[in-house]
Amino acid sequence: MGAGPVLTLQDVADLARVRRPVVSMWRRRPMARGVHLPFPDPVEVVGGVERFSRDEIVVWLERTGRGNNPDAGLDAPALSVPEAVSLEELVVWLCLASLTGDELAATTTEQRTDRARDVDPGDRMLLREVASARAVPATLQFVDGLLDASYGPGEALDRLHRSRAGRGSRDLTSDAVDLVRTVAQACALHLDPEGVPLVHAGSATSATLALAPSFTQLIVPGDTPDVRGMRRRAAIRGVETVERAATPRARFLSAVGETVDSALELVDEVVLDLDEAELAVIVGPAAALCDELHGTQEQCRARTLRAEGLAVALRLPRGMWREAHRQALGLWVCAPGGFTQRPLVADLAAFDSAERDLDDLASDVTAALARVRGRAFRYLRPHDLPAILSSRATVVPAGARAIRLATADTGRHTAAINAATLVTSEPIRPFDVLAESAPGTMLLRRRSLGELSDQGHLRLLRGSRIRSDHTDPAGSVPVLSATAPHGLLRLDPFDATQQYPRAARTNAGDVVFTDRPHPVAIVDDTGGALVAAPSKILRISPKAGIGPRAVAAIINRLPRAPSEWKTWSVPILGTADVDRLEEVLAAADAHEATLRRHLDETRNLVTAMIDGVAAGAVTLATRTTE
Template sequence: MTLQDVADLARVRRPVVSMWRNRPRVRGLHVPFPAPVEVSGGMERFRREDVVEWLERTGRGNNPEANLDAPALSVPDDVPLDELVTWLCLAVLTGEELADTTAENRITLARGVDPDDRVLFREVEASVPAVCTLRFIDDLVEASYGPREALDRLEQGRAARTLGTRDLTSDAVDLIHAVAEACALHLDPEGVPLVHIGPAASVTLALADTFTHLVVPGDISELRDIRRRAAIREIETVDDAAGPGVRVLSAIGRPADEVLDLVDNLVLDLGEGELGIIIGPAGVLCDELQGEQERHRAQTLRSESLAVALRLPRGMWREAHRQALGLWVCATGGSMQGPLVADLAAFTRDELDLGDLASDVTGALAAARGRAFRYLRPHDLPPILSARTVVVPRGVRALRLATTEIERHLAVINAATLVTSEPIQPFDVLAERAPGAMLLRRRSLGELKDLGHVRVLRGSRIDHSHDNPAGSVTVLSATDSHGTARLDPFDAARLYPRAVRTDPGDVVFAERPRPIARVDDHGGSLVASPSKILRISSQAGIGPHAVAAIINRLPNEPTEWQTWSVPILDTSEVERLEEALLAAVDHETTLWRHLDATRDLVTAMIDGVAAGAVTLTTRTKQ
């Protein structure tokens, strides 16, 4: 097993295994990680039994059934993934263990399940597998919950990693599946076949479950491999479709010219009543092209077969997470006058509902242009053909009718104006020359603590599951100006009997990620760690609001509180400064409240006018 295999077995990330190797002590015992038994291709290999025993002794990892899963991860070296899939297919179709079979036995078994040589007979006849390979297949079948999971383990394991290919994310598969299901329901609610087109098979196999059967025409090795994977997944495959179906082409990762050729061939081959789904790079399907490539795409689009064009959000292809993908839905040529398009990257995850997207696709295929779409927007074909515009403009989304939620928009605007229309009281401070000469003194908080003029008390670790919005005990944090939680007073006394409560005038502060502080003028609150309480005595020569203001103006980097320096003032100056600072805090709070309300008002006005719910009246002064 490699270190990545160990991580997969323990269900942890790969760096965690390296950390285990560097930290041999587990709960006070010295339990070193197993030593490698060999190094192959620059990678260390570990004995499977040693790894399983070590995981059981240490209790590390997140897989209590590691001993059962381990055999499925011991992939033989230098055995191609396709060969492993072939032997897995034979084991699944025959239900026989392969380790003790002879070549003649295996040929007989293959002939029995594949008499027409559509799936695996010639591969079995030509292959001479090692005994360890067949034993691994037997172990894999035994360790898996079924044939599908066994195939998934192969496609996610070491044999697949050596190929260096990465498939689509689960979000991408779900989105394509929703579009494919909408196409199938449009053709026939009773079910239609799925026709595989092109070199890539992962998308086709991910969609095949919801179709009556999978059509895989041809007899080249890539297509036979698709049939084997389909057989393992218990998906019926045929050579020809009995009626109209949905054709699926995945051109992800292919050069632009090859993508255009594949798309053109699919559109030309669409029969009456058939639909085609194309997944490929957005740069080819959605964006601007130049020269011969642009003319090639325009020639394909002149058939008026493009019904829907979508730009998918970035991150849906694991091999190039920054590259956006595009999706086309095509119908028989001449049936679509203009495509409906949408940039799904313009929607947040919460805004994107696959059910509504499928409904939009169904409406587009039915040419129901009178209906309202949630995502799709009609796009004229002539500007695309003349290269005056792209297929899917960035950010394009459905047109919206005027909203019926007029009262809600008005209420938000009116609530904001109630604050912004309030007059702001001026804040003024009368300052005069100080009489005579003064001796300027400064002390650090560490010095004041040693003198007994301040105390620093630790906050408490608070479980946020105890939060009670109706509670009267506030849990304060220096980094959260509104408090992190509220507790019922009985719960606070019962659950946190040793927690320190604040007194009026206590400073709640934190050192990281930057020095920050606030004053609790009311008292009686709990403080959530890592925030601390600074309790200042009357002999300190500085007030709490002055200290908090000084802390909040320290450099934006973590420092130790003992080093923070404050001025030492006369008692009369302390009182006057505190009074002025408290008034400044109140003024600042009012300004922030007006700023927040102004931001809300701007957003509400834009949303309300854009939704057709409100109109603004300009006030003119007489």
């Protein structure tokens, strides 16, 4: 008798929606909620990997309450992939079950073949695979359970690709898919505003299926195993496929995960095969599409580029391929031969996430295809084809970005410089402290904050969870955090009372602090503020022997490691010493704030001078003012 449906430790992590190390920690800690509930023992070991009973894991998660998935019992059937079954075989059965609506475990081999013939009479994707398969009951039961655990066939396919059987699949991230879709849609709009079909090229399927809804049809020509697999996945997602369609058309090739040699060969085939009314969007390794090449690889890429079909070349930011986050990808937009000798290029990694706007990128691509060269591009800049074809040249130089046109608004740069110099030219008042010798004492008295709390000289008030969508820029109630000296946000006073009736408010002189991830504190001189958790409030009595500014200064000088606030030690001073020390520390804080303001404006001044001189809007005098 077999072990039944099983899960690996990674499957358990996926089921519980936690990181893999968390499951290992659970195995070492059998106590849960004060009850001894040890992690289930493995039922088998396959290839050195432990397998655990799916049913036992589900029961254990329910009893312990661990993990972040309240629907673990419903999701578990989608993760217990049978052993020694390939991803493609599972896709075949998922496709059959999706198209027929049958419970596969209740059918015979002959019935499954007949049903495959009904839904695929032309044997374009399914019939021969079903007729030659010898599925074991566990496989069919898994597919039935997968569909039951999913919100539809499309989501079942996604779950299958994320499961143990599909963890080696080469998927793009959602950001990469959005970017490629934006470029593909711009190409389609250029070809025909009413819509065009999309031609699938290459073997990768996930990106093509993500693009398909933006096109009128999905063309999948041929009868290779990869092509049939593509049609099966399209059928599962409800995307109709055809083998041919009239022009204009857009082609899409994903060479992600291919070697440089293989990628160059695939790209050459697609570019040379383009008809007059076609465009191609190609995604592949930046090493092949963008970077410097040598020897036969350089010659192969040059042969493709000499057809003058490259319209746009982009280097994408790192992290857009799930299987290799450090490998950069490249993207080409190609037209039929003789299109241009000045392709437009850009390194999107040179723009931070706040600077990348997909609508502006689409506008740039549309203008490039329309050969609008007088346009002020946001990202793209021209790159001469002869320079690209020269020895050791790159298609997309690192950091390439659009040429910024000089602006006629010269006053903007001078205004920025003048605004900064209004602060940097202010004289900074010296900060001095008059210190005299004192007799000293034989006993240095210190108390921990825990001791002061026990003596009633210190009170701890906890912060509150504050929702960011409650913010009101015109509000008069600040929300403070120890890690945000100038406040996180502001609330309307009526909203603050209604939404957070039990939240503690600060008094003037309260210390706002946190001990995670390291100790840090500020002093609220005004009072009346809410404090956002995990920050807390320390309210110090005048009889404590220490003032709030001294406490905050001591906290800010503690080691940068988590520690318990009650263990923090402070000196106990006389009343007169407390007052004098607080007065001097207030002056020190004001002096530090002035220095920080000057430093900030000095940085702004440097940036404004560089931008102004680079734009030709500012000329700097050779003499500096001392």
